[in-house]
Amino acid sequence: MEPMIWLLLLGDAVSDATFYEVFRSDAADTTGFLLGSPSGTSFNDTSVILGRTYWYRVRACNDAGCSEFGGPDSGFSDGVGILPVLNPPAGVSASDGIFSDRVNITWDAVNLATFYEVFRSDSAGTEGVLIGVPSGTSFNDTSASPGSTHWYRVRSCLGTGCGDFSEPDSGFRGGM
Structure with a gap:
């Protein structure tokens, strides 16, 4: 076996x-x-x-x-419903002042992931709070505080659970 x-x-x-x-x-x-x-x-x-x-x-x-x-x-274990271990998304990138109304967060697709969870925090060392659950590989954070740097992490998920967090990346909204 x-x-x-x-x-x-x-x-x-x-x-x-x-x-x-x-x-x-x-x-x-x-x-x-x-x-x-x-x-x-x-x-x-x-x-x-x-x-x-x-x-x-x-x-x-x-x-x-x-x-x-x-x-x-x-x-x-009967082999049916075995949960795959999802890798954390790579290439997480948050925009740095490009948009005045949002921070755009993008990442690389993860094999088998059906959706993602995007988290925002005010420091690189904390998990933060869940701000979005997109099915694709980008998310616009329209609730980011203008003038503040935020840190973003992403997890890849299936209907049965989520993998580990990505490395964080910082981003901020641009001026009006």
Whole structure:
């Protein structure tokens, strides 16, 4: 049987957690082995076998230690509905003062993406807020504050979820 990629959604983030530990087992009554330690609430299990049921347990961790395990929860891969891992969009570019009424954001298409999410923030180091969900590879931010530099990130998405954020790019509206 061929290995597949199985995307695990770990649930809601735990406020004090700096990372999580994901364990996998072939039975509901055993802890199994450590698969990985993601910092976010999703994890790609790249070693699943078609037709096999797995049991997953997750615990939240920080410098003080780890919580008790949550779960278990089972997952089964039949090869149908396997979620592809979408790459973050490359080539994100926000216009720099070209338009007085908007910032135009463009990016390269991502294979298999059916729509994108565009986020705006006031600094390069923060995720920002969702401002648009276009199906194509451009978006006009008409609500950008004139005279302010904004930072934009884009995620590629399917109906089943979104990939990681792109690298940010800054942009601003031009003068009137």
